[in-house]
Amino acid sequence: GRIRYESPAALRILGYTAEERVNHRMLEDVHPDDQERIRAIYRALLSRPGHIATQEARLRHRGGHWLEVECIAENLFADPKIRGMLVNVRDITLRKQQESRAEYLSRHDTLTSLPNRQTFLQHLGEALDAASAEGERLALLLVDLDRFKAINETYGPRCGDILLQEVARRLRRMVGEWKNPLVRMSAQTRGVNMEALKLLMFSEAFLGRYMARRCGRIEQMPT
CATH class of the missing domain: 3.30.450.20 (PAS domain)
Structure with a gap:
């Protein structure tokens, strides 16, 4: 018309x-x-x-x-x-x-902009169902920040926030190469959901060295 x-x-x-x-x-x-x-x-x-x-x-x-x-x-x-x-x-x-912003905030951590626990659990459930249906393996990698409480108490919450943001940035850059979701589970923990692990073929030792090389030691991170 x-x-x-x-x-x-x-x-x-x-x-x-x-x-x-x-x-x-x-x-x-x-x-x-x-x-x-x-x-x-x-x-x-x-x-x-x-x-x-x-x-x-x-x-x-x-x-x-x-x-x-x-x-x-x-x-x-x-x-x-x-x-x-x-x-x-x-x-x-x-x-x-x-509405779009509200939806984003409901599914992401406001400090690091990483997906939050709710999003992680949803994706994990979907990944488990898909892996079961297709006969594939699924792995979950948890990364813990050592002595984070001590950093918060010694240098203050603002320094702790900067540390979390920097760790999130480095981990996001690393897992971006694998196109796997990175999630903030709590103030001290990160979860990396690696689907179709059989395609990665990484040994635990290799994965540990890779993460140490890419993320760096906590003591060396800028404040």
Whole structure:
């Protein structure tokens, strides 16, 4: 369908004047990944006069970036004054960003930005199920920070936080090569979930030397 009229609010939301949008195809500015879904909803609504459908989608702003919007469409083809589809669009980009941030914080440690215990347990359960179904082996590596309590008590919590962040950074860099998740389990413990261990073929001695070389000794870490 084509746009016959658009209110001046379009300039505030999408950056276009109302005149620029007249005769514009409705789906042209919808994100490609959303077009088929919105088209299906529109077609279903066409067969139901007077009905309303609410859906979220991404619309292209005149500046080229995408906005998250809520669209409330009402079939008013039976109304002689309208004879078309009335669509109200509300910008919900900020709300979606806040929801995404809240979801991230619920699954990650705020100090190190590593996935937290909840995320770890979920991934571990999925990995155990997959390993059992495929007949593969699964290994879990726990890395403990020695004398961390003493560091906290001697140099203060801020120094302890910096230490945790640096350890997390080094471990993340190391396991990134293996594409395995690194998780903060508590203030003193890290968990590395290594799936399909048979592909790594690391002996315990080799793994110990590798971690010592890549992570360095705690005493040598910058404060």
